[in-house]
Amino acid sequence: KAGVTQTPRYLIKTRGQQVTLSCSPISGHRSVSWYQQTPGQGLQFLFEYFSETQRNKGNFPGRFSGRQFSNSRSEMNVSTLELGDSALYLCASSSLPQTGLSYNEQFFGPGTRLTVL
Amino acid sequence: TQLLEQSPQFLSIQEGENLTVYCNSSSVFSSLQWYRQEPGEGPVLLVTVVTGGEVKKLKRLTFQFGDARKDSSLHITAAQPGDTGLYLCAGAGAGSYQLTFGKGTKLSVIP
Numbered sequence: 001k002a003g004v005t006q007t008p009r010y011l012i013k014t015r016g017q018q019v020t021l022s023c024s025p026i027s028g029h030r031s032v033s034w035y036q037q038t039p040g041q042g043l044q045f046l047f048e049y050f051s052e053t054q055r056n057k058g059n060f061p062g063r064f065s066g067r068q069f070s071n072s073r074s075e076m077n078v079s080t081l082e083l084g085d086s087a088l089y090l091c092a093s094s095s096l097p098q099t100g101l102s103y104n105e106q107f108f109g110p111g112t113r114l115t116v117l
Numbered sequence: 118t119q120l121l122e123q124s125p126q127f128l129s130i131q132e133g134e135n136l137t138v139y140c141n142s143s144s145v146f147s148s149l150q151w152y153r154q155e156p157g158e159g160p161v162l163l164v165t166v167v168t169g170g171e172v173k174k175l176k177r178l179t180f181q182f183g184d185a186r187k188d189s190s191l192h193i194t195a196a197q198p199g200d201t202g203l204y205l206c207a208g209a210g211a212g213s214y215q216l217t218f219g220k221g222t223k224l225s226v227i228p
Contacts (some may be wrong), residue, residue: 042221043205044218
């Protein structure tokens with residue numbers, strides 16, 4: 001089974017620009033979560049999508065948005081980029097709630113390293 | 118807001134030594150997971166613990182969930198250079214699938 005894929009792997013943008021990142025989950029997984037990882041703050045939850053609907057949202061400004069398509073692929077968009085948006089953006093897919101598990105096991109992609117200049 | 122504190126933040130040891138890293142919170146978690154992340158990659162799930170007092174072993178790694186389900190530890194026996202990486206704990210509160218991550222322990226095992 002192929003793992004979670006994210007494109008692009010690396011991205012360099014300048015302040016004020018916008019960016020779109022893409023994530024393809026493991027086949028059969030319908031839940032996709034996005035995280036921002038920085039050395040100072042660690043892994044912070046952005047949002048989660050399930051069956052094309054945003055189910056949970058973290059504490060990030062409205063410049064951060066996402067969507068999910070009918071094939072479960074997801075994109076996240078950051079508008080009006082700021083220097084502080086430089087980070088590793090990770091996507092994770094989960095088989096919840098189809099498996100009936102009581103806990104959430106997430107499978108991460110390799111991430112997109114975004115640098116804002 | 119549920120917070121997970123991991124300690125130590127950084128750990129550098131010689132190959133063959135034993136080590137323990139900790140994950141603590143004032144909140145109760147219904148489940149707790151440990152992930153390992155290598156440079157340039159996403160975190161990889163190592164284990165999930167769900168029962169207070171539970172102990173799970175994965176080769177040289179031993180994971181324990183506290184009796185009150187507020188803390189966890191990861192013990193590595195005879196560390197090897199391949200154990201080098203960032204170890205992250207993540208917990209889910211009661212009735213929630215949403216994971217809260219600790220900031221991680223960065224482990225370096227020197228040959």
